[in-house]
Amino acid sequence: MSRPQSVSNPIQGRAATTLRRGPGEGMQPARSPAPGYRPPLAERVALALRQSLILAGLASIVLPIVWMAITAFKLPRDVYSLDAALVFTPTLDNFRTVFAHPWNLGNKIANSILVAAGTVVVAVPMATLAAYAFSRFDFRFRQTIFLLVIASQFIPAAVVVLPYFLMFRDLGLLDTRTALVLINLSIVLPYAVWMIKGFIDAVPIEIEESAMIDGAGRFRVLAGIVVPAALPGIITAAVFSFTLTWNEFLFALILGKQDALTLPLGIVGFRTERGDLWELMAAGGLIITAPMFMLSLMVHRQFIGSLTAGSVR
């Protein structure tokens, strides 16, 4: 690093912007810019405009979450106060309150975890088997059946909510976690099949044939070769299924009463006759969001990059 820091930084900054221009244009300034070179005005305006658009988009996503995270630690009197918008005395009272009577968020967390985990545990193996069949076997109406599976998701939930309610009432499953697992399976399975099929499609057929010739039967090939090779996809599908179930609201609202209430319903409970208890909602919201956030971070870090690299050629 013979070049002084103060000189090299602006050069790098400019080189980065010129790289994005059309071919030919950016040749000389990127290499050795004249001292004090500035890009033309129109270009600077365009850049500023683009950056502010990106910032606005980012803010619309991040700000509500930030607001929620801050509010969760506020006392009720600070929630509406502008003076205490950013500067306030943090408290854990809200978290204590939501777990206490009458809110009992603890039960709802347990329900949510059981329902989501139950759904994933059933959905992922089922979806993997179905995806494998759709990917590798040649059977009549394969394409049609696959499209039907996907198309089942185009039916608005509101349309089937009542039939489901009647059905589960007749089965005596209203307000049970079993009912929620079954409902969530119907939502999650098509997505999971579709996602996992994409990953199985990408597993080279040669490694399956190799395994067969090495002495593995069909099921052994699936369990020992295909699943490990498609594991990133299967895990992605599992996380996705878990999140979908975790956040599911409509069916939980219709089918639940008091025993099988899930977290999203717990949040709604904070709208009371006394008004909306924002600080409790925020605390509950944080409790819902945090595990999903951590889960996706973890998965992201661990499974980026294809595991199949190097198997063929």
Added chain:
Amino acid sequence: MTTVSLTSVDKYFGSVQVVRELSLEIADREFLVLLGPSGCGKTTTMRMIAGLEAPSAGTIAFDGVRVNEVPPQRRDVSMVFQNYGLYPHMSVAENIGYPLKLRGVPAAERDQRIRQAAARVQLEPFLARMPRELSGGQRQRVALARSIVRTPRVFLMDEPLSNLDAKLRVLARAQIKHLTQELQVTTVYVTHDQIEAMTLATRVAVMNDGVIRQIGTPEDIYNDPADTFVAGFIGSPAMNLLPVVADGQGTCRAGDLPLRVSPPRAGTTVLGIRSEDLELCSESEAMFGCEVYTFELLGDSTLLTAMIGDRLVAARAGKSVRLQAGARVWLRCSPDRLYWFDGETGLRLR
């Protein structure tokens, strides 16, 4: 100790017939090469032997026992795939040991046999690596080691060298030859490369359009081709093939060019001459004269090419010969080195 026989095997993909009435006997411990251009049905034939494709008709038998219905995992064959087909989530050692693991070989013995197989193909230093951390040549050797870690009834190799660069290919070819001679297992090897076929095979089956055009030792195939397809496929450069018209009164022409040869019969025939059998000579002893189209130095020899009609004719010359494009030359060939084929069917006239 396994013979493989195919009897009247047909294979259709939809309405397309890729293998036609193919019958083939592969002797015990033979190294049979299926040679042909892409799409000729050679890989499909091998995949039927492996059990990865079911024949549409006909019988495949090992040691005289029909295996049509036996799934690949119970045929006890091993196969090296063109793309190697390594298991991406297993280390080299696990890849090599997988066939043993499936057979329930105890870990200690498995370990020892993995080491032996790896040693045979110089892979010992890489046993802990993952396939993605290996070069193409090393991956190819892992696939090879995996196929020799047990003693299968038949080795199958599907263009195992085609993804290697030229230099590595020569080395790997020698390695395969050495290994199969040592292991003494019946081997079927698919390739489109006639040099691989010539160097490795005890017998070569030349295929085209789903049919075996000729089967024989490399020497037979080279010196005694059964038809124009085989003649034109084998050899580098391939045999010169000239359509010749004889009027029955001693004049014989290839296009406009008069040739001093006597075809076995009048009418249209095809004359085949290998480039190394053509030699430069004086006008009086020449079979024909022509102009040099290109002249190439090959190091150990030179190659001159002439345009006759719309065909290029190649002739090998001594390494000290120097010619310019456009130069007039005369060429001759000993009459017993001429091959004659039927003008219609392409079959050899004997």
